[in-house]
Amino acid sequence: MTPDNGGFATAAYLLAALVYGAYVVSLKLRERRLRERLSRLESHATASNRAAGA
Amino acid sequence: MTSASEPLAVARPRRDILLGVAILAVALVYVRALAFTPIEARQGAAQKILYIHATAAFIALYVAFALMAISSILYLWLKDEKLDRVAESAAEVGLAFTTVVLLTGPLWGKTIWGAWWTWDARLTSTLFLWFLIVAYSLLRGAVEDRGRRARYAAVLGILAAMLVPFIHLSVYLFRTLHPMPILLKPSAPSMPAEMQVTFFSAFVAFVLLFAALLRARYRIATLRDLVASREQERA
DSSP states (O other): OOOOOHHHHHHHHHHHHHHHHHHHHHHHHHHHHHHHHHHHHHHHHHHHHHHHHO | OOOTTSOOOOOOOSSOHHHHHHHHHHHHHHHHHHHSSOOBTTTBGGGGGHHHHHHHHHIIIIIIHHHHHHHHHHHHHHOOHHHHHHHHHHHHHHHHHHHHHHHHHHHHHHHHTSOSOOOOHHHHHHHHHHHHHHHHHHHHHHOOSHHHHHHHHHHHHHHHHTHHHHHHHHHHHSOOSSOOOSSSSSSOOOSOHHHHHHHHHHHHHHHHHHHHHHHHHHHHHHHHHHHHHHHHHHO
């Protein structure tokens, strides 16, 4: 007789989606944070260069 | 050879098309596996866990950690920072795939074996590899000097990847509860054609996801090095 264990399969698929989904979100957040930090550093460098040239 | 002072460029993708395609492919595989693939008579629906468990294991062990090891060996030889970034990215994405392996396996084990976990050679060595990759990530975070960090990580990465052949052969070398390969074996696959189509579709979809995640993670590593260089210039 075929066992009724569909719940285990559904749980496994949900868990996998959760891990991959959370990882994608973490990558996007880390990239955004780094881009913001980089743009702050570059705008600061541009302002310093302008001040030095003036 | 690239160095800390060499300018780095990180293109900002307007939309990550590869990631979008990969997510769509994985979603289609989910629908095919859960709704349109026959239920195996003896194991029931839990057999469908194979499509996400075995594909994640294959990609983690033979793609991600193999790439980590090859990039690490090449880094030690060529000292190119790009290779270090590839190794770092492959290790982290591989860790995510191994986490899926270690979470989905017990769900299959509980319904088929009656136990969530057993300390057999395949399961234990996979868990050990997971810890080694966690240690690899911690090591990367603990060493500040870029050159030293890359060198130490490369050595640990190569040592960790040496466990992969052992994990592959563990079901042949020891008496284990873990099933023998049903697809990756010298003889013909012991799986009906319809299930094979689902398995190989899942494999393609998850390879696409791996590639998209690897690219995104590599971008982060490049950005982090660029930020570090700018901060060094400012200091």
